[in-house]
Amino acid sequence: MFPMTMNDENIYNKVYAREGINLALSADEHHRSGIRLARRLRLPRAAGLAFLFFPVASVLTTQSVNGVWWLLLVGWVFVWPHLAWQLAMRSTDPYHNEMFNLKVDAIMAGVWIGLMGVNAMPTAALVMMMSMNLMGVGGLRLYGTGALMTALAALVTLQLMHIPAGFLSTPLEIWLALPGIIGYPMLFAWVSFRTTSRLVEHKRRLELMSTLDGMTGVYNRRHWEVLLRTEFENCRRYHRSATILLIDIDHFKGINDTWGHDVGDQAIIAVTRQLQLTLRASDMIGRFGGDEFAVIMSGTPAENAIAAMSRVHERLAELHLPGAPQVKLRISVGVAPLTTSMVHYQEWLKAADIALYKAKNAGRNRTEVAA
Structure with a gap:
């Protein structure tokens, strides 16, 4: 042959x-x-x-x-x-x-x-x-x-x-x-x-x-959702715990409008880098949108996910972008643990999305957990 x-x-x-x-x-x-x-x-x-x-x-x-x-x-x-x-x-x-x-x-x-x-x-x-x-x-x-x-x-x-x-x-x-x-x-x-x-x-x-996403090297949205669906099915089948996070860069449009897209790209890459440094290698990071990220943390309860995000908040507070050192890079995070009431992975994703908007409405630069 x-x-x-x-x-x-x-x-x-x-x-x-x-x-x-x-x-x-x-x-x-x-x-x-x-x-x-x-x-x-x-x-x-x-x-x-x-x-x-x-x-x-x-x-x-x-x-x-x-x-x-x-x-x-x-x-x-x-x-x-x-x-x-x-x-x-x-x-x-x-x-x-x-x-x-x-x-x-x-x-x-x-x-x-x-x-x-x-x-x-x-x-x-x-x-x-x-x-x-x-x-x-x-x-x-x-x-x-x-x-x-x-x-x-x-x-x-x-x-x-x-x-x-x-x-x-x-x-x-x-x-x-x-x-x-x-x-x-x-x-x-x-x-x-x-x-x-x-x-x-x-x-x-x-x-x-x-x-993969071309800019950051993490999973793109399409493939990340495939991984999410697989994780959802495995967790329900084997009764495992897992938590997902949706992360949004605060006031990203203002950064782009004030400092230009080059600095905006630096902000996206900086957040990606901090997530990679803080989270485990088994945690699946995806770029969900322009300035939005998503993470699947398999076998992780919500408390551990919140603790990990606290470390990311601390790292970002000390970070300065090369193109705009005066910019304060902040993120809002929505956390959603998997529950037995969820019958579709989209419900899980929706819960994280609601928690993210809750963090934004509460003043941003914070982490909120789905009710």
Whole structure:
């Protein structure tokens, strides 16, 4: 199955389809995907054809073919890989151009198989290389098309050149074909490994981008609510305690309007930093809105959550923002422990929201607990 890793566009289309995501590549993204595919095929094509030159040439010496075929063989092995690369790079649609190049590879493989009289070992090496390239890029569909082209080209060549099919290989032909049979799969596996490693890293970055807030590095609201729903269900199932907090920066609009958005960003990052320094690593912090944060404290009663917020209040009282040292950074906090009367996680979140507004109405810079 590893040849399928050659084409990252195939992989991403299948992954997103499995996850229910409608992936529509833009023209630029499709063009870049084609360039990447052509770049990955350049080395395997050049190296694979170089592997095949000597076994094919050794058979042709016994077939008494004219010099045109030798010129074609030299051009196919040493010129075609670089020409195919240039054609793909200069094409308006590199991806489909590379599909065409692979079909040319398949047809030419059939021509050489026919000229060699289907000599066993060189033919096996050619079929192996073409099959890995076709399967790795286009799966069974492209492989089936390419295999049919190879077979037809071989049959036509046999008929036109009146070459009898002799399947046996001499010891020399076997030894000359072995480096390609052994070396090409190793090269292809190495290219596939590099492609897979890059895809894994790209997928990891996409997952981080989809779950984390870009400015603060804590969870974004969408993912935090997923965690809240999971925590709610687990706590009800296993009868665990938990508390959530909603935190709002006091007079944040005034900070933005007076000192600018740069200082506002500093305030958001400073509050995030203090929450991370004070809370446990297991506490799940999310940025709930522009200047609003949310925290899930698993296995924590309301009293412990209030004590933790008291330490945050104390830290913020001594904090000075680099862009506006005179700004006093304060927060209002709403605390809501999970109760048995709550039947949906949104009720839990609503209780914390009510406690937050209670803190604001009571003068801000304080922590209030849901009734």
